Amino acid sequence: MAGCQIDTKGFSRRIKNHIVGPEHRFAIVVPAEFAGICLKEVSSLEIKDPESSEAGIEFSGRLKDAYLCNLWLRSPSRVLCRLAPFRAGVSEELFYKVSQIPWELWLNPEIPLDIEAHVEYSRISHEGRVAEVIADSIQRCLQEKGAVCPPCGAPRSDEAEVKQKILVRLEENHCLISLDMSGRNLHQRGYRLRHTGAPLRETLAAAILSRSDWNGNEPIVDGMCGSGTFAIEAALMSRRIAPGAGRDFLFQRWPSFQKETWEYLLRKAKDDSLLRTPGTIIGIDIDEEAVGVSAENAGRAGVGADIEWKKMDFFDFNPRDVGIKEGLIVLNPPYGVRMGAGGVSLYEKIGAHLRRNFKGWKYAVLARSRLEASAMSTGRVRLWSVRHGGMNIAVALGKVLS
Structure with a gap:
């Protein structure tokens, strides 16, 4: 006690x-x-x-x-x-x-x-x-x-x-x-000690992965990975690793805390997890520091060997070049960015890249508004309104038509 x-x-x-x-x-x-x-x-x-x-x-x-x-x-x-x-x-x-x-x-x-x-x-x-x-x-x-x-x-x-x-x-x-009972918010898994800019909450990333109908075995590409949250949460889900296994909780300091029960639950969670991810997980970012931070966070989460990190521009990435079949592409772009003097929005460019190189892939793309999300023009899309960083955003969920 x-x-x-x-x-x-x-x-x-x-x-x-x-x-x-x-x-x-x-x-x-x-x-x-x-x-x-x-x-x-x-x-x-x-x-x-x-x-x-x-x-x-x-x-x-x-x-x-x-x-x-x-x-x-x-x-x-x-x-x-x-x-x-x-x-x-x-x-x-x-x-x-x-x-x-x-x-x-x-x-x-x-x-x-x-x-x-x-x-x-x-x-x-x-x-x-x-x-x-x-x-x-x-x-x-x-x-x-x-x-x-x-x-x-x-x-x-x-x-x-x-x-x-x-x-x-x-x-x-x-x-x-x-x-x-929890103490620190449950999104604080214990692995993200460093981040780049406004980080994506782990709970939001996990919810989006669940909502996207990703089955845990399919390839997944995080095209603008930032701190690596999407890729890391995907690896934890795919390997069936308990998200709370790497942190402590307030109830552990209660007079009623059942230490033996808790240690049994931790052992069982470890025994039930997989040694490696069944599918390919790739994290991409154009910023070298972001890639380094993501790799550090993945190592702390115990999934460092399960994710391939690439420092490159997402718009230069083609899944066929690395030999992976259809899966899920997730993107958390910088909001409000416009590309070049012609004023083409980032989301129009994303849509064009998806239609050209990701046919048959499912996607989950975060956008500041429904208008931005619709600019991708990827066909039929579900728009899901969620809170992120103190504001309402839209998550575009769909499949790139073959």
């Missing part, structure tokens, strides 16, 4: 009876546009009855199931553990009911608390007041039980410091408290 001041047989028994043994309600936070992809991922873990919710996906299960979600899910942002909901119409009632939660079984006293409250249509209308009452109630609860109280109200600007996020939703006088 790392960091916990209480270490008695009675405490361990209470952990088993109240935290480890019973089922809990869990929420997987995922953007709405990824929810369908995430639901398929959760179902593949044989978790019973996952269902869509306002947060993303929810299910009932034991801690081991939530460990699995943190370890294996590629598209969501984080995993939350829901505590039992209750009604609270006034501050005194909120204080009392929060104090009845066995916080000493949930919280590591060495990790500062970060309480975020969201209030709608409730008698206690001030979010700051709700967060203050909950912090005071947790402190009183722990003091009365002789437990050490975590510090509260640490500045959120300190991103390097791990915090126990407690999310509170008070809606129509009904309170729902959730504990973050």
